[in-house]
Each structure stands twice: as C-alpha cells, then as structure tokens.
Amino acid sequence: MIKMNNTEALRQVQDDLKSQYDPKKKLVTICAGTGCRGYGCIKVKEELEAEIKKQNMDVEVRATGCFGFCEKGPLVIIHPEKIFYQQVKIKDVPDIISKTVAQGDVLEKLLYRDPQTNETIMKEEDVPFYKKQNRLVFGQNGMIDPTRIEDYLIIGGYSALAKALSGMTPEGVISEVKKAGLRGRGGGGFLAGIKWEGSRRAHGEPKYVIGNGDEGDPGAYMDRSLMEGNPHSVIEGMIIGAYAIGASEGYIYVRNEYPLAVIHLTMAIESAREAGLLGRNILGTDFSFDIKISKGGGAFVCGESSALFASIEGRAGEPRAKYVHAVEKGLWDKPTVLNNVETWANVPLIISKGADWYASIGTENSKGTKIFSLVGKINNTGLIEVPMGMTLREIIYGMGGGIPKGRKFKAVQTGGPSGGCIPESLLDLQVDFDRLYEVGSMMGSGGMIVMDDRSCMVDVAKYFLAFLQEESCGKCVPCREGVRRMREILEDICAGKGEEGDVELLEHISTGVADGSLCALGGSAPNPVLSTIKYFREEYDAHIRDHRCPAGVCKALITYSIDPGKCTGCGLCIKVCPTQAVSGEKKKAHAINNDLCTRCGACIESCKFDAINVK
Amino acid sequence: MSKVSDIKLKTKQIVKKHKGDKSALIAVLQDIQEAFNYLPKEALIAVGDAMGIPASRVYEVATFYNAFSLNPRGEHIVKICVGTACHVRGASAILDKFERTLLIKPGETNQDQKFSLELVNCVGACALGPVVVIDTEYHGQMTMAKVDKIIGKLKEGAQ
Numbered sequence: 001m002i003k004m005n006n007t008e009a010l011r012q013v014q015d016d017l018k019s020q021y022d023p024k025k026k027l028v029t030i031c032a033g034t035g036c037r038g039y040g041c042i043k044v045k046e047e048l049e050a051e052i053k054k055q056n057m058d059v060e061v062r063a064t065g066c067f068g069f070c071e072k073g074p075l076v077i078i079h080p081e082k083i084f085y086q087q088v089k090i091k092d093v094p095d096i097i098s099k100t101v102a103q104g105d106v107l108e109k110l111l112y113r114d115p116q117t118n119e120t121i122m123k124e125e126d127v128p129f130y131k132k133q134n135r136l137v138f139g140q141n142g143m144i145d146p147t148r149i150e151d152y153l154i155i156g157g158y159s160a161l162a163k164a165l166s167g168m169t170p171e172g173v174i175s176e177v178k179k180a181g182l183r184g185r186g187g188g189g190f191l192a193g194i195k196w197e198g199s200r201r202a203h204g205e206p207k208y209v210i211g212n213g214d215e216g217d218p219g220a221y222m223d224r225s226l227m228e229g230n231p232h233s234v235i236e237g238m239i240i241g242a243y244a245i246g247a248s249e250g251y252i253y254v255r256n257e258y259p260l261a262v263i264h265l266t267m268a269i270e271s272a273r274e275a276g277l278l279g280r281n282i283l284g285t286d287f288s289f290d291i292k293i294s295k296g297g298g299a300f301v302c303g304e305s306s307a308l309f310a311s312i313e314g315r316a317g318e319p320r321a322k323y324v325h326a327v328e329k330g331l332w333d334k335p336t337v338l339n340n341v342e343t344w345a346n347v348p349l350i351i352s353k354g355a356d357w358y359a360s361i362g363t364e365n366s367k368g369t370k371i372f373s374l375v376g377k378i379n380n381t382g383l384i385e386v387p388m389g390m391t392l393r394e395i396i397y398g399m400g401g402g403i404p405k406g407r408k409f410k411a412v413q414t415g416g417p418s419g420g421c422i423p424e425s426l427l428d429l430q431v432d433f434d435r436l437y438e439v440g441s442m443m444g445s446g447g448m449i450v451m452d453d454r455s456c457m458v459d460v461a462k463y464f465l466a467f468l469q470e471e472s473c474g475k476c477v478p479c480r481e482g483v484r485r486m487r488e489i490l491e492d493i494c495a496g497k498g499e500e501g502d503v504e505l506l507e508h509i510s511t512g513v514a515d516g517s518l519c520a521l522g523g524s525a526p527n528p529v530l531s532t533i534k535y536f537r538e539e540y541d542a543h544i545r546d547h548r549c550p551a552g553v554c555k556a557l558i559t560y561s562i563d564p565g566k567c568t569g570c571g572l573c574i575k576v577c578p579t580q581a582v583s584g585e586k587k588k589a590h591a592i593n594n595d596l597c598t599r600c601g602a603c604i605e606s607c608k609f610d611a612i613n614v615k
Numbered sequence: 616m617s618k619v620s621d622i623k624l625k626t627k628q629i630v631k632k633h634k635g636d637k638s639a640l641i642a643v644l645q646d647i648q649e650a651f652n653y654l655p656k657e658a659l660i661a662v663g664d665a666m667g668i669p670a671s672r673v674y675e676v677a678t679f680y681n682a683f684s685l686n687p688r689g690e691h692i693v694k695i696c697v698g699t700a701c702h703v704r705g706a707s708a709i710l711d712k713f714e715r716t717l718l719i720k721p722g723e724t725n726q727d728q729k730f731s732l733e734l735v736n737c738v739g740a741c742a743l744g745p746v747v748v749i750d751t752e753y754h755g756q757m758t759m760a761k762v763d764k765i766i767g768k769l770k771e772g773a774q
C-alpha cells in the first residue's frame with residue numbers, strides 16, 4: 001500500500017480499488033471466525049482453493065470474519081448471487097465449485113431450512129435469524145478479509161477519518177458524537193461525547209485514547225468478532241477520537257485468550273501506518289497519532305478502567321478510587337478516554353452519515369444498534385445486531401428461533417456477572433440501557449444467555465458469585481469477604497443445607513457489598529443474586545424448605561432413576577457409569593442404586609431411549 | 616526441562632526485545648511463558664534484575680494474572696470453558712469427566728507431565744458450547760463420550 005499524503009490521495013486509492021472491482025465477478029466468501037474454525041472451516045477453505053485450482057478457474061476465496069450465525073457454521077456465500085450455504089463440509093466442496101460457482105446451480109441440501117415452514121431459503125438476508133437485524137457495525141464482517149486494508153478501503157473505509165480531518169474541527173467532531181447520543185457499549189452506557197469533551201478540556205500531555213477489548217463477560221464474544229473480523233473499523237474510530245480529544249497515543253487492550261484478534265489488529269495497525277493513516281502527520285495533516293496493543297493477563301477486573309490502566313503500565317490490575325476522573329488523570333495520570341471497541345466502531349458511522357441519521361435509530365435515550373451474543377439454550381446461537389429497543393421476545397423467538405428440544409423458556413441473563421436474570425413475564429421488554437437497568441439487570445457488553453427449565457436459578461446465582469469471588473482483586477473488604485460469604489450461603493442452599501432466613505441474609509449482605517465496594521465489580525456483584533431472588537423466589541424456597549431442585553441441577557437434591565417402561569435393558573448406561581451404580585439383566589429394565597450414584601449424568605447422555613429421569 | 620543457564624539467557628533476550636521498558640513487564644512474562652510453558656523461578660529473578668524491578672513486584676504481577684503459571688505444565692493443556700453459555704449447557708459435567716479421566720483437578724498437572732487441566736471463562740465460541748480447547752484446537756459440543764475418545768487419541772499420539 002502506498003503512503004497517502006492527503007485526503008485526495010485516499011479518495012484516489014479508493015476509486016482505483018473500486019474501478020478494479022467487478023461486482024459481477026465470482027467470489028466465494030467463507031467465515032473464518034473462531035466459531036467456524038471450531039467446526040473446521042479452515043480445511044473447507046483450503047479445499048475450496050484446491051478445487052478451484054483443479055478446475056482451472058479464476059475465483060477468489062475470501063476468508064472473512066464472523067458472519068454472526070455461528071450455530072450453522074461453516075458458512076459459505078457464493079457471490080454475486082449471494083447464495084448462502086450452511087454447515088458446509090469438505091465433501092460438499094467439489095459440487096459447490098462445479099455446480100454453483102461454475103453454473104449457478106443451487107445445492108438445495110446446503111441451504112438453510114426454516115424449521116417453521118420447512119422451506120429452504122437461498123439468501124442470507126431472508127433467513128429469519130438475519131431478517132430483522134440492522135447490521136450497521138457488524139455487517140461488513142462477512143465481506144472483508146480482515147488482513148487486507150484494501151478490502152476495508154473499497155467499502156469506503158477511512159472516509160470518515162478523511163471527512164473529520166479535512167472538514168471538521170475537533171470540537172465539531174465532539175459535538176457530532178454528542179448529538180448522536182452515542183453511549184458506551186462496554187457496560188455503563190456513559191455518553192461518549194461527554195467523556196471526550198472532558199478529556200479535550202483537561203490539561204496534561206500526552207493524552208491517550210484506549211480501546212477496551214478485554215471482553216471479560218463470559219458468554220459475550222462480539223468484541224472478539226469485531227476485532228478479528230473488522231479491526232480497521234475500531235482503529236478508524238480511535239483515530240477520529242484521538243483527533244477530537246487531541247490525543248497522540250493510543251492502546252488497544254486485548255484479552256489474552258484472543259490470539260487471532262491480536263494478530264488481525266497488529267496487521268491492521270501496521271498496514272494503516274504504512275498507508276499514512278497512523279503515525280506522524282496522518283494524511284499529510286499536522287495531526288499525529290499511533291496505536292499499540294497491550295495484551296491482558298486474563299483477569300476480569302482488568303476490564304475496569306483504573307485496573308486496565310494499571311495493567312497497561314505493567315502492574316497488577318487493582319482498581320483505585322476515582323476521586324479524579326480518568327478523563328483528567330487516567331493512564332500514567334494523563335488525560336485518557338477509554339471506550340469499548342464496539343463504541344469505537346460506531347464512530348466512523350456517525351461521522352460519515354451524520355448525527356441526525358444515527359440518532360434516528362434506537363430509542364429515546366439509547367441510540368443506534370447493539371450487537372448481542374445470543375447463547376445458551378437457544379436454537380440459533382450467534383451474534384445479532386439490532387436497533388436499540390427491540391423486544392426480548394423478538395430476539396429470542398424471532399431471531400433465536402426459540403428454545404431447543406421443545407423445552408420451556410425460563411430466563412435470559414444479560415449484563416454478565418454484573419447483570420441479572422430476566423423472567424418470562426418481561427419478554428416484551430424493549431431492550432435498551434435504561435429498560436434493562438430498571439428490571440434489575442444491565443446491558444453490560446451485550447451477552448444474552450438464554451436458560452430453559454433445566455437451568456436452576458440458585459445454581460446460576462452461585463455460579464456468578466463463584467466467578468466474582470475468584471476475580472475480585474481483594475483490595476476492599478466488602479467485596480472480598482462479602483462476595484465469599486454470599487457464595488457460601490448459596491452453596492449451602494444448593495447442598496440442601498439452606499435455612500429459613502438465608503434469602504433475607506443474602507439481601508442484607510448485598511446492600512453492604514454494593515455500598516462498600518470500591519469498583520463496580522463489587523458494586524454490582526449482588527445483581528445476579530438479587531434478580532434471581534426477585535423473580536424466582538419460589539425456587540430458593542424449594543431448595544431451602546423442600547430440599548428440592550425443581551430444575552434437576554443441584555446434585556445433593558436430585559436422584560436419578562430409570563423408567564422401567566422405557567428401559568430396554570440395552571446396558572449402555574452400565575458401561576459409562578463410573579461408580580457401578582447401575583445394575584440389571586440384559587434386555588430387562590435396569591435400576592440405579594442411589595447410594596452409589598454420584599449424579600454425574602453420564603448415563604443420561606448414553607441412554608438412547610430417554611429412560612432415565614432426574615428429580 | 617531447561618537448564619538454569621538457558622533460562623537466564625532466553626530471559627535476557629526477551630527483556631532486550633522489549634527494550635527493558637518497565638511497563639512491558641506483563642508482555643515480557645507472557646513471552647517467557649510462551650518459551651517455557653510456565654514461569655520458571657530463575658526467569659522471574661532474572662527479569663527483575665534485568666529490568667530493575669524488585670523481585671517482589673515481579674512476583675506480584677506473576678501471581679495476579681490468571682494466565683501465568685508458576686509450575687511446569689504438561690505437554691497438553693486442556694482448557695475447559697466454564698463461561699456462562701457453556702455452564703448452562705453442562706460444562707460442569709464435562710469438567711467432572713476430565714477430572715475423573717485424568718485424575719487431576721483444575722490447575723494441576725498429571726504425574727507423567729502429559730496433561731494439565733485449566734479453566735477458562737468463555738473462549739468466544741459459545742455457539743459450540745460446551746467447548747474444550749486442547750492446546751490450540753477447539754472441541755465443540757463436548758459430551759462425556761467424546762472426552763474418552765479425545766484423551767485416548769492424545770495418549771496414543773504421545774507414545
């Protein structure tokens with residue numbers, strides 16, 4: 001890539017790329033995101049390339065970032081017809097090339113089949129999972145090879161930066177972002193423009209901007225997919241932010257478990273630097289700014305702003321008291337703006353299309369779209385991007401396709417370990433920052449973990465508290481001791497040792513933990529407990545009073561038994577049982593000895609006749 | 616296992632690569648762990664000396680972050696995802712199964728140094744849950760039956 005010395009040169013490069021691009025030319029895109037890699041998409045891609053070569057064709061195979069519909073990977077799209085193939089296997093490749101690519105014949109068996117109508121659907125945009133989405137931030141993922149800056153430029157990448165540098169003052173950029181109403185996507189939902197303004201006004205050199213890609217919420221992976229699939233969108237947003245604030249240095253803090261994101265971000269930064277979009281005198285102006293990558297060490301608390309600064313500075317990531325705000329004294333005590341990477345990726349859109357356009361999407365106080373990871377007990381697992389204000393019902397049943405195996409929906413957990421569980425009665429809630437907060441949960445980074453009637457709400461509360469105890473940095477007593485005590489109480493309840501008054505005790509400790517903690521980890525730690533008590537109190541009572549786990553999860557409170565009417569005596573369960581708890585004669589109904597059974601669940605997994613019950 | 620002199624030499628090279636920059640301590644430790652699979656005591660001392668950081672602070676950082684291990688790890692590192700999405704899909708039963716099969720608890724390495732068992736919170740492949748990452752390979756939709764197969768294969772491969 002040549003170095004571009006002014007905005008005109010950028011336009012020229014974009015135009016050249018566009019003129020070389022033939023939209024009618026055959027192109028095969030394949031998702032190479034982490035989910036699809038787990039399904040073996042890299043081998044499918046290699047096979048596609050080999051087959052094209054074998055058949056002497058001139059067709060590009062482009063490995064892109066996550067398409068979103070990870071449930072059905074590996075995903076392949078044949079352009080220009082945009083034929084959408086799912087669950088593609090190596091053995092499908094010869095037909096894809098010789099029939100679809102060469103002749104335009106559609107392979108029915110690889111199309112998505114709508115379980116409701118049983119009809120096949122040819123194009124991605126017509127699949128119910130995608131239909132109501134508005135993929136402003138995430139949509140380009142499926143078109144670009146994240147390792148090539150050219151792919152980003154051709155779709156108009158870095159035009160927003162050029163617009164800001166050539167026609168807008170830093171104050172103008174800030175007022176646009178304020179007018180757009182952009183709120184932070186990393187947790188708290190703070191207005192980005194206000195933060196930027198504070199930092200612009202603050203004294204101290206150099207100033208910093210940071211992209212938070214720590215993505216600590218378990219069950220959320222949109223930040224990962226964005227950094228992996230469209231790293232330049234994050235980088236462009238950060239450069240624009242740096243210009244607005246007057247920052248000269250930036251960091252992207254990436255989670256240790258995301259090696260592919262690190263590689264793609266590193267390549268993107270290098271190629272942007274080569275192209276004159278990062279470094280000294282960006283696009284020939286007197287604005288200079290550069291970005292470094294800082295890899296986290298796998299501590300959840302490091303997603304918190306002051307802990308994150310400590311981690312970048314090379315220290316243990318302990319939060320500190322915020323008497324002075326980070327916009328004035330952040331990284332190395334210099335003015336710093338920290339935003340989530342998805343927040344940054346929204347910035348180029350706002351600058352390109354304008355604040356009024358942006359503010360027309362979403363609800364009154366939550367503008368734009370949000371990417372959610374729809375996971376857990378849901379038919380269509382994946383990443384969805386929807387306008388703020390979409391109801392939970394539309395998301396879970398419309399896009400998510402409901403609950404697998406005909407089971408019953410019980411709750412959706414949002415906001416990660418700081419969030420709460422939302423029950424069925426609130427499914428018509430319009431999802432935005434404020435509505436989620438009102439019902440005792442949070443937006444968090446956008447995880448939506450769906451649970452069915454086989455998920456125990458007390459167990460879920462215990463799970464989050466165990467997570468938070470493990471991740472608490474231990475600096476303040478209410479968090480360190482209070483969270484531990486709450487976990488112990490929950491463990492007792494799950495073990496059948498709960499007592500009357502435990503729920504009230506949990507509520508009482510919650511107040512102390514929330515009020516007495518230094519950072520939001522402790523401050524919001526009680527949420528998973530309080531929200532489950534609020535909406536699922538009867539489940540706590542069943543554990544405490546009746547020593548019963550209605551969902552069949554808590555080991556001390558359940559028993560396994562074999563239904564003699566269904567059991568065929570096949571003996572499979574005997575083979576897998578680690579404790580010799582099952583016995584029976586061949587071809588006759590078997591039985592489980594409860595004194596030996598450790599409730600490991602292996603027998604259920606093995607039984608093909610659905611003969612084993614848990615109560 | 617590497618000799619002490621090798622460890623010291625390699626550590627010095629890594630510190631040099633980061634230009635001795637004190638804020639790069641975490642990155643230095645990450646590189647050392649990548650080289651040796653864990654953080655040898657000799658390396659930690661050498662890092663402190665070479666970077667001018669008190670050993671106590673090096674130790675503080677090395678023990679604060681979950682990604683660092685102060686003990687040698689096995690040839691294969693089995694990471695069980697216990698993130699929320701995998702948890703609701705039965706990750707704890709998979710974890711139990713690994714514990715029974717390998718006879719170790721999370722954080723431990725088995726006697727012949729073949730396997731280490733570790734926990735992670737979400738590896739970003741929730742659609743495949745429950746997920747187990749062994750070395751760099753993702754194993755999705757894990758079942759207890761698959762555990763035996765996978766471990767069996769790895770044991771064979773190791774012989």
Ligand SMILES: Cc1cc2nc3c(=O)[nH]c(=O)nc-3n(C[C@H](O)[C@H](O)[C@H](O)COP(=O)(O)O)c2cc1C
Binds near residue numbers: 214300
């Ligand atoms: C314990 C804890 C963990 C957090 N983890 C993350 C994270 O992984 N990613 C993130 O973007 N923000 C995280 N946050 C929120 C950040 O502190 C900060 O508010 C955010 O990065 C600001 O960016 P935003 O305004 O664009 O959301 C966390 C906060 C706390 C208290």
Ligand code: SF4
Binds near residue numbers: 301471479517
């Ligand atoms: S609230 Fe918890 S995590 Fe936050 S500083 Fe205090 S002890 Fe550390």
Ligand code: SF4
Binds near residue numbers: 560578579592597
């Ligand atoms: S749950 Fe486990 S221990 Fe109990 S009978 Fe089934 S296989 Fe055996």
Ligand code: SF4
Binds near residue numbers: 562569610
């Ligand atoms: S696996 Fe099922 S059908 Fe076979 S013996 Fe066991 S309970 Fe009976």
Ligand code: FES
Binds near residue numbers: 031034035036070073
């Ligand atoms: S990783 Fe392929 S669709 Fe998400």
Ligand code: FES
Binds near residue numbers: 697699
């Ligand atoms: S929770 Fe296991 S991969 Fe996300």
